[in-house]
Amino acid sequence: MSEILNNLNNIPVRTWRWLGVNETNIKDKMPEIKDYNLNPLIENNGEGYKVFDIKKNNSSIRFFDNKRDIGIADPLTDLVTKNFNSGYLIEVDENKKVQEPILIDYKMDTNNSVLVDNNFIIAGENSEITVVIKYSSNKGDEAFHSGLTKLYAKKGAVINLVKVQLMEDDGIHLDAIAAATEEEAEINCVLIELGAKSTVTSCKNDLLSKNSKANIYSIYLGDKDRSIDINYVINHYGRKSESNIKTNGALMDKSSKIFRGTIDFKRGSKESKGMEEEYAVLLSSGIRNRSVPLLLCAEDDVQGQHAASTGKIDENKLFYLMSRGFSELEAKKLIIESSFNPITEKVPIEELREEISEYIRRRMLNV
Amino acid sequence: MEKRKTYVDDLDRGLYDIRNEDRYSYKVSSGLTPEIVEAISREKNEPQWMRDFRLKSLDIYNKIKMPTWGPSLEELDMDNIVTYVKPDTSLKGSWEEVPEDIKNTFERLGIPQAERESLAGVGAQYDSEVVYHSIREELVQQGVIYTDMETAIRDYEDIVKEYFMKLVPPSDHKFVALHGAVWSGGSFVYVPEGVKVEIPLQSYFRLNSPGAGQFEHTLIIVEKGAYLHFIEGCSAPKYNVTNLHAGCVELFVKEDAYLRYSTIENWSKNMMNLNTKRAVVDKNGTIEWVSGSFGSKVSMLYPMSILRGEGARAEFTGVTFAAKGQILDTGAKVVHAAPYTSSNINSKSISKGGGEAVYRGAIKVAANAHHCKSTVSCESLMLDDISRSDTLPVLDILNDEVDIGHEAKIGRISEEAIYYLMTRGISEEEAKAMIVRGFVEPIAKELPLEYAVEMNNLIKLEMEGSIG
Numbered sequence: 001m002s003e004i005l006n007n008l009n010n011i012p013v014r015t016w017r018w019l020g021v022n023e024t025n026i027k028d029k030m031p032e033i034k035d036y037n038l039n040p041l042i043e044n045n046g047e048g049y050k051v052f053d054i055k056k057n058n059s060s061i062r063f064f065d066n067k068r069d070i071g072i073a074d075p076l077t078d079l080v081t082k083n084f085n086s087g088y089l090i091e092v093d094e095n096k097k098v099q100e101p102i103l104i105d106y107k108m109d110t111n112n113s114v115l116v117d118n119n120f121i122i123a124g125e126n127s128e129i130t131v132v133i134k135y136s137s138n139k140g141d142e143a144f145h146s147g148l149t150k151l152y153a154k155k156g157a158v159i160n161l162v163k164v165q166l167m168e169d170d171g172i173h174l175d176a177i178a179a180a181t182e183e184e185a186e187i188n189c190v191l192i193e194l195g196a197k198s199t200v201t202s203c204k205n206d207l208l209s210k211n212s213k214a215n216i217y218s219i220y221l222g223d224k225d226r227s228i229d230i231n232y233v234i235n236h237y238g239r240k241s242e243s244n245i246k247t248n249g250a251l252m253d254k255s256s257k258i259f260r261g262t263i264d265f266k267r268g269s270k271e272s273k274g275m276e277e278e279y280a281v282l283l284s285s286g287i288r289n290r291s292v293p294l295l296l297c298a299e300d301d302v303q304g305q306h307a308a309s310t311g312k313i314d315e316n317k318l319f320y321l322m323s324r325g326f327s328e329l330e331a332k333k334l335i336i337e338s339s340f341n342p343i344t345e346k347v348p349i350e351e352l353r354e355e356i357s358e359y360i361r362r363r364m365l366n367v
Numbered sequence: 368m369e370k371r372k373t374y375v376d377d378l379d380r381g382l383y384d385i386r387n388e389d390r391y392s393y394k395v396s397s398g399l400t401p402e403i404v405e406a407i408s409r410e411k412n413e414p415q416w417m418r419d420f421r422l423k424s425l426d427i428y429n430k431i432k433m434p435t436w437g438p439s440l441e442e443l444d445m446d447n448i449v450t451y452v453k454p455d456t457s458l459k460g461s462w463e464e465v466p467e468d469i470k471n472t473f474e475r476l477g478i479p480q481a482e483r484e485s486l487a488g489v490g491a492q493y494d495s496e497v498v499y500h501s502i503r504e505e506l507v508q509q510g511v512i513y514t515d516m517e518t519a520i521r522d523y524e525d526i527v528k529e530y531f532m533k534l535v536p537p538s539d540h541k542f543v544a545l546h547g548a549v550w551s552g553g554s555f556v557y558v559p560e561g562v563k564v565e566i567p568l569q570s571y572f573r574l575n576s577p578g579a580g581q582f583e584h585t586l587i588i589v590e591k592g593a594y595l596h597f598i599e600g601c602s603a604p605k606y607n608v609t610n611l612h613a614g615c616v617e618l619f620v621k622e623d624a625y626l627r628y629s630t631i632e633n634w635s636k637n638m639m640n641l642n643t644k645r646a647v648v649d650k651n652g653t654i655e656w657v658s659g660s661f662g663s664k665v666s667m668l669y670p671m672s673i674l675r676g677e678g679a680r681a682e683f684t685g686v687t688f689a690a691k692g693q694i695l696d697t698g699a700k701v702v703h704a705a706p707y708t709s710s711n712i713n714s715k716s717i718s719k720g721g722g723e724a725v726y727r728g729a730i731k732v733a734a735n736a737h738h739c740k741s742t743v744s745c746e747s748l749m750l751d752d753i754s755r756s757d758t759l760p761v762l763d764i765l766n767d768e769v770d771i772g773h774e775a776k777i778g779r780i781s782e783e784a785i786y787y788l789m790t791r792g793i794s795e796e797e798a799k800a801m802i803v804r805g806f807v808e809p810i811a812k813e814l815p816l817e818y819a820v821e822m823n824n825l826i827k828l829e830m831e832g833s834i835g
Contacts, residue, residue: 014436282767295758300749304777
């Protein structure tokens with residue numbers, strides 16, 4: 001494997017080429033995909049759900065093959081589907097509400113520096129589950145992660161997926177989520193994308209039926225020469241379906257970011273609502289911040305809204321904090337963290353929330 | 368409660384569709400070859416540099432690929448388009464001398480009347496050439512030039528040579544390369560330093576010939592501290608063959624100058640409207656675009672403002688009405704290329720009867736453009752569930768000292784508002800009409816009165832009870 005991945009994170013409707021937002025191409029060469037031998041999850045079939053290691057139970061992913069396209073047709077999903085070296089299938093029984101979050105802790109180290117994970121979560125009717133997937137790496141390992149997580153929420157089910165990516169600066173992180181939500185079901189994705197020198201992430205959710213709901217909450221933090229490339233797409237098919245996208249981020253140094261967010265009201269999605277908000281705080285003059293909030297509509301009886309705003313950090317807040325004895329950096333860190341808080345507090349594991357906070361502090365103070 | 372739908376009629380096009388017999392004194396054959404381009408140049412008796420420029424543009428046209436985004440242009444077959452149709456008359460300075468049928472066309476469009484009542488100068492183009500041009504004497508005495516482009520090349524060659532297609536080079540995109548090769552007609556305006564043209568100038572472009580293309584070039588230079596309001600109107604009768612409009616507008620707004628450029632476009636629904644408009648604004652200058660897009664089968668039009676001087680300002684106010692069979696892909700582009708620049712974009716669209724309205728925009732903030740501000744607001748109204756409305760904005764920001772906001776909304780006429788108006792004794796139809804008129808009001812009020820009236824006529828939103 002040394003081919004270059006091109007044509008990722010396509011927007012559903014193309015626009016001018018000179019803006020460079022229609023798609024993204026990975027400049028780094030793909031590493032050779034070796035085995036991944038760590039154990040990110042003790043296989044435990046807890047109360048109300050079953051976990052399969054898909055390397056051993058390849059057949060159990062057939063459920064997703066039978067579903068109409070809930071994937072993303074791009075070279076990344078292709079790469080993962082053909083070359084995965086880890087991954088889990090989690091199946092939740094009907095009517096079971098699993099209280100404790102399940103943590104899949106993907107660590108990358110010197111001997112396991114390449115991770116290609118292929119994950120599936122199926123929530124049976126009226127069930128509920130929370131899955132936390134964490135990606136981390138060690139300094140100097142040049143870790144490479146590419147992954148695909150497919151979610152399917154059956155009628156009345158709730159899936160909460162929390163992804164926390166705290167990789168080191170020399171890592172590469174390519175991640176895709178593809179979801180489908182049935183009648184009265186709900187899928188919430190909380191995406192804490194903080195690390196890796198190059199991040200390309202996508203999250204697509206098809207709201208298939210009446211009253212289905214999708215929420216995406218995410219944060220990013222750009223510093224040094226980091227690049228962050230995001231593509232969220234919500235397709236409203238069902239009546240009275242609802243979606244929310246909320247992304248907060250901060251950019252400093254020479255970092256760059258592209259945020260693409262699409263809400264697409266398909267014909268038949270009457271009485272649906274879609275709302276998208278993106279706020280970027282800019283901290284240095286060398287940044288590049290691109291936003292592409294698309295609103296596509298083929299129905300009259302819908303409410304769609306998007307808002308994007310970009311600006312410098314609030315000088316008044318900064319001044320106040322500094323007058324209270326905080327250094328400028330600490331004050332900035334506080335302000336950024338407070339803008340992240342509404343999203344980071346959705347992470348259901350306290351130690352992980354603390355780790356995120358510590359990670360942000362380390363990055364902001366450059367220690 | 369059963370959901371009810373409002374039925375809103377298409378725009379009444381009546382007088383726009385009256386066609387004249389296709390008479391011309393010279394017409395090139397359809398298609399696009401170096402021979403045709405040379406024939407146009409020869410017919411116009413142009414200087415060598417312009418002839419060379421045309422041939423170079425044709426070369427570029429042949430090299431550039433079709434756009435990979437936006438509406439399909441498959442229907443457009445350049446082999447069937449006649450690029451140059453010279454009307455059977457020369458340029459006149461008095462309406463009396465303009466041939467009867469052509470004069471009547473412009474009479475019906477209200478041009479001579481508007482000229483008498485509220486304009487300081489008028490240009491009227493019919494097919495490929497300008498047939499009438501006038502300007503008030505007092506403006507001439509102040510050094511204002513307002514004439515057709517052909518005259519400008521003859522009489523003001525140095526100025527034209529300095530500015531012509533420098534802001535929009537033929538290499539910019541395929542249809543502007545085409546424009547460079549076969550352009551004909553259009554207006555040239557020069558407002559000298561400090562001169563304020565208080566009453567608007569207006570050019571009207573009428574395409575009568577079936578299967579033809581119109582490629583007018585408008586070049587406006589507003590010198591330091593000067594002021595101008597320019598109005599552009601365009602229409603054509605409907606034919607069963609595809610017509611093409613690929614005009615080009617270049618606006619140079621110098622230091623402290625002000626230019627308002629208003630357009631009401633009502634091409635017929637067999638028109639491919641692939642127009643390019645661009646302004647460059649120097650220190651503390653202002654460009655204001657007011658744009659109404661109603662006609663054409665396919666439109667791709669995104670006026671661009673390049674704010675290259677400190678404190679330069681751009682404003683865009685646009686309304687798009689896409690009805691059956693129309694794809695109107697319009698919007699605005701702003702490049703903030705200097706500090707303390709500001710822009711404000713306000714776009715409204717209405718889709719009905721299967722029409723598609725697209726807002727496509729871009730705000731680019733260069734690395735040196737600190738302390739710039741930009742606000743973009745897009746609102747779309749869907750009148751039924753067979754139409755489409757898409758909003759595709761892009762923000763590209765390379766400086767942190769900025770204040771940029773974008774918001775967009777999509778929806779339909781609120782039932783509460785209709786209900787409220789009905790409780791006040793207003794009929795349902797009238798209530799709906801009021802709401803739609805209110806929706807486009809911010810644009811209507813930016814237009815000169817007679818144009819606001821024209822727009823209201825255009826949006827003759829007849830309510831015919833409810834269906835579905």
